[in-house]
Amino acid sequence: MSTSVTVFTCDMCDFKASGKIVWGRFYYQLSGSSLIPLERELGWCSSCKTLVPVERLSINNAIYDEIQSQKVDLTRYEAELLNLENRSFFIKRLMSSKKKEEIKKNIAYTQRVLKEKLELVNILSSRKTPPRCLICSSDEVISYKFPSISDDEPPEKRYLTGFIHPDCGGNIMISNSGIRLMIKMKSRAYSTEGVLIKEWYE
Protein backbone atom coordinates (compact mmCIF):
# COMPACT_ATOMS: atom_id res chain seq x y z
CA MET A 1 0.00 0.00 0.00
CA SER A 2 1.32 3.46 -0.83
CA THR A 3 0.46 6.57 1.10
CA SER A 4 0.67 10.14 -0.08
CA VAL A 5 3.12 12.36 1.75
CA THR A 6 1.93 15.57 3.39
CA VAL A 7 4.30 18.53 3.48
CA PHE A 8 4.43 21.40 5.97
CA THR A 9 6.02 24.68 4.94
CA CYS A 10 6.20 28.20 6.36
CA ASP A 11 4.98 31.27 4.48
CA MET A 12 7.79 33.43 5.91
CA CYS A 13 10.90 31.23 5.82
CA ASP A 14 12.22 28.11 4.08
CA PHE A 15 11.04 25.72 6.83
CA LYS A 16 9.94 22.35 5.52
CA ALA A 17 8.77 19.23 7.33
CA SER A 18 7.23 15.97 6.21
CA GLY A 19 4.09 14.38 7.60
CA LYS A 20 5.97 11.10 7.22
CA ILE A 21 7.53 11.73 10.64
CA VAL A 22 4.45 10.29 12.40
CA TRP A 23 4.41 7.10 10.30
CA GLY A 24 5.23 3.79 11.90
CA ARG A 25 4.27 1.94 15.03
CA PHE A 26 4.77 3.39 18.48
CA TYR A 27 4.46 1.38 21.68
CA TYR A 28 4.97 1.56 25.41
CA GLN A 29 7.05 -1.36 26.59
CA LEU A 30 5.95 -2.88 29.89
CA SER A 31 8.29 -4.70 32.27
CA GLY A 32 7.22 -8.10 30.93
CA SER A 33 8.35 -6.68 27.55
CA SER A 34 4.79 -6.66 26.22
CA LEU A 35 4.06 -3.77 23.84
CA ILE A 36 1.05 -1.47 24.21
CA PRO A 37 0.25 0.81 21.23
CA LEU A 38 0.50 4.45 22.33
CA GLU A 39 -1.37 7.45 20.98
CA ARG A 40 0.49 10.21 19.21
CA GLU A 41 -0.17 13.43 17.37
CA LEU A 42 1.83 15.85 15.30
CA GLY A 43 3.34 18.66 17.37
CA TRP A 44 6.27 21.04 17.62
CA CYS A 45 9.49 20.10 19.43
CA SER A 46 11.65 23.05 20.55
CA SER A 47 14.66 20.77 20.74
CA CYS A 48 14.27 19.14 17.28
CA LYS A 49 13.03 22.54 15.96
CA THR A 50 10.56 20.82 13.69
CA LEU A 51 7.27 18.94 13.60
CA VAL A 52 7.47 15.60 15.37
CA PRO A 53 5.21 12.89 16.74
CA VAL A 54 4.23 13.87 20.30
CA GLU A 55 2.68 11.56 22.89
CA ARG A 56 -0.98 12.12 23.57
CA LEU A 57 -1.42 11.58 27.30
CA SER A 58 -5.02 12.65 27.84
CA ILE A 59 -7.41 9.83 28.59
CA ASN A 60 -10.08 11.09 26.22
CA ASN A 61 -13.59 9.86 25.59
CA ALA A 62 -12.42 8.12 22.42
CA ILE A 63 -10.46 5.60 24.51
CA TYR A 64 -13.48 4.85 26.72
CA ASP A 65 -15.74 4.65 23.65
CA GLU A 66 -13.39 2.13 22.11
CA ILE A 67 -13.23 0.08 25.31
CA GLN A 68 -17.01 0.09 25.41
CA SER A 69 -17.38 -0.94 21.78
CA GLN A 70 -14.80 -3.75 22.16
CA LYS A 71 -16.76 -5.03 25.16
CA VAL A 72 -19.97 -5.02 23.10
CA ASP A 73 -18.21 -6.88 20.25
CA LEU A 74 -16.80 -9.44 22.67
CA THR A 75 -20.22 -10.15 24.17
CA ARG A 76 -21.66 -10.54 20.67
CA TYR A 77 -18.93 -12.96 19.50
CA GLU A 78 -19.25 -15.03 22.65
CA ALA A 79 -23.02 -15.27 22.15
CA GLU A 80 -22.48 -16.26 18.50
CA LEU A 81 -20.05 -18.97 19.53
CA LEU A 82 -22.42 -20.31 22.16
CA ASN A 83 -25.24 -20.27 19.67
CA LEU A 84 -23.15 -22.15 17.12
CA GLU A 85 -22.05 -24.72 19.67
CA ASN A 86 -25.64 -25.38 20.64
CA ARG A 87 -26.68 -25.80 17.04
CA SER A 88 -23.65 -27.58 15.69
CA PHE A 89 -25.24 -30.99 16.04
CA PHE A 90 -27.78 -30.07 13.39
CA ILE A 91 -25.64 -28.31 10.82
CA LYS A 92 -22.79 -29.58 8.69
CA ARG A 93 -19.73 -30.24 10.75
CA LEU A 94 -17.21 -28.60 8.39
CA MET A 95 -19.14 -25.39 8.04
CA SER A 96 -19.62 -25.17 11.75
CA SER A 97 -15.96 -25.67 12.59
CA LYS A 98 -14.85 -23.09 10.01
CA LYS A 99 -17.26 -20.54 11.37
CA LYS A 100 -16.21 -21.43 14.91
CA GLU A 101 -12.56 -20.81 14.07
CA GLU A 102 -13.48 -17.43 12.64
CA ILE A 103 -15.42 -16.41 15.74
CA LYS A 104 -12.63 -17.63 18.00
CA LYS A 105 -10.15 -15.50 16.04
CA ASN A 106 -12.43 -12.50 16.45
CA ILE A 107 -12.70 -13.17 20.18
CA ALA A 108 -8.92 -13.42 20.56
CA TYR A 109 -8.41 -10.19 18.59
CA THR A 110 -11.06 -8.28 20.55
CA GLN A 111 -9.66 -9.52 23.87
CA ARG A 112 -6.20 -8.36 22.85
CA VAL A 113 -7.36 -4.85 21.79
CA LEU A 114 -9.45 -4.54 24.94
CA LYS A 115 -6.49 -5.53 27.12
CA GLU A 116 -4.24 -3.04 25.32
CA LYS A 117 -6.72 -0.18 25.76
CA LEU A 118 -7.21 -0.94 29.47
CA GLU A 119 -3.45 -1.17 29.89
CA LEU A 120 -3.06 2.19 28.10
CA VAL A 121 -5.54 3.81 30.53
CA ASN A 122 -3.45 2.35 33.39
CA ILE A 123 -0.21 3.71 31.96
CA LEU A 124 -1.69 7.16 31.30
CA SER A 125 -3.30 7.46 34.72
CA SER A 126 -0.05 6.71 36.53
CA ARG A 127 2.11 8.84 34.21
CA LYS A 128 4.36 11.29 36.10
CA THR A 129 6.13 13.33 33.41
CA PRO A 130 4.62 15.59 30.71
CA PRO A 131 4.22 14.49 27.07
CA ARG A 132 7.47 14.02 25.15
CA CYS A 133 8.78 14.30 21.64
CA LEU A 134 8.87 10.72 20.35
CA ILE A 135 12.03 11.48 18.37
CA CYS A 136 14.36 13.06 20.97
CA SER A 137 12.42 12.49 24.24
CA SER A 138 12.40 16.23 25.09
CA ASP A 139 9.31 17.47 26.93
CA GLU A 140 9.61 20.94 25.34
CA VAL A 141 6.75 20.21 22.99
CA ILE A 142 3.66 22.00 21.74
CA SER A 143 0.81 19.70 20.77
CA TYR A 144 -1.48 21.03 18.08
CA LYS A 145 -4.45 19.65 16.21
CA PHE A 146 -3.22 19.98 12.62
CA PRO A 147 -5.84 19.74 9.87
CA SER A 148 -5.53 16.91 7.38
CA ILE A 149 -5.47 17.32 3.62
CA SER A 150 -7.18 15.23 0.96
CA ASP A 151 -5.04 13.12 -1.36
CA ASP A 152 -6.75 14.81 -4.32
CA GLU A 153 -5.38 18.29 -3.59
CA PRO A 154 -2.73 19.35 -6.15
CA PRO A 155 0.75 19.99 -4.69
CA GLU A 156 0.68 23.72 -5.50
CA LYS A 157 -2.32 24.28 -3.22
CA ARG A 158 -1.19 25.28 0.25
CA TYR A 159 -3.59 25.67 3.17
CA LEU A 160 -3.23 27.45 6.50
CA THR A 161 -2.94 25.09 9.46
CA GLY A 162 -3.46 27.85 12.05
CA PHE A 163 -0.12 26.94 13.65
CA ILE A 164 2.42 29.75 13.95
CA HIS A 165 6.06 28.87 13.30
CA PRO A 166 7.81 29.37 16.69
CA ASP A 167 10.71 31.90 16.63
CA CYS A 168 9.63 32.98 13.12
CA GLY A 169 6.00 34.04 13.40
CA GLY A 170 5.12 32.77 9.93
CA ASN A 171 2.12 30.58 9.16
CA ILE A 172 2.73 26.86 8.89
CA MET A 173 0.99 25.70 5.71
CA ILE A 174 -0.07 22.19 4.71
CA SER A 175 0.02 20.73 1.20
CA ASN A 176 0.42 17.46 -0.69
CA SER A 177 3.89 16.61 -1.93
CA GLY A 178 2.39 14.79 -4.92
CA ILE A 179 4.65 11.89 -3.96
CA ARG A 180 3.28 8.54 -2.92
CA LEU A 181 5.51 6.22 -0.96
CA MET A 182 5.44 2.59 -0.01
CA ILE A 183 5.58 2.44 3.73
CA LYS A 184 8.34 0.53 5.38
CA MET A 185 7.06 0.56 8.94
CA LYS A 186 9.50 1.50 11.62
CA SER A 187 8.52 0.39 15.11
CA ARG A 188 9.59 2.15 18.27
CA ALA A 189 9.21 1.14 21.91
CA TYR A 190 9.25 3.62 24.80
CA SER A 191 9.25 3.42 28.57
CA THR A 192 5.91 4.30 30.16
CA GLU A 193 7.44 7.75 30.82
CA GLY A 194 7.97 8.23 27.09
CA VAL A 195 11.72 7.63 26.77
CA LEU A 196 12.86 5.67 23.70
CA ILE A 197 14.07 2.14 24.50
CA LYS A 198 14.53 0.63 21.05
CA GLU A 199 13.56 0.91 17.40
CA TRP A 200 13.38 -1.71 14.66
CA TYR A 201 11.90 -2.58 11.27
CA GLU A 202 9.31 -5.33 11.21
Ligand SMILES: [Zn+2]
Ligand atom coordinates in the same frame (compact mmCIF):
# COMPACT_ATOMS: atom_id res chain seq x y z
ZN1 LIG B 1 9.02 30.22 9.43
Ligand SMILES: [Zn+2]
Ligand atom coordinates in the same frame (compact mmCIF):
# COMPACT_ATOMS: atom_id res chain seq x y z
ZN1 LIG C 1 12.41 16.41 19.71
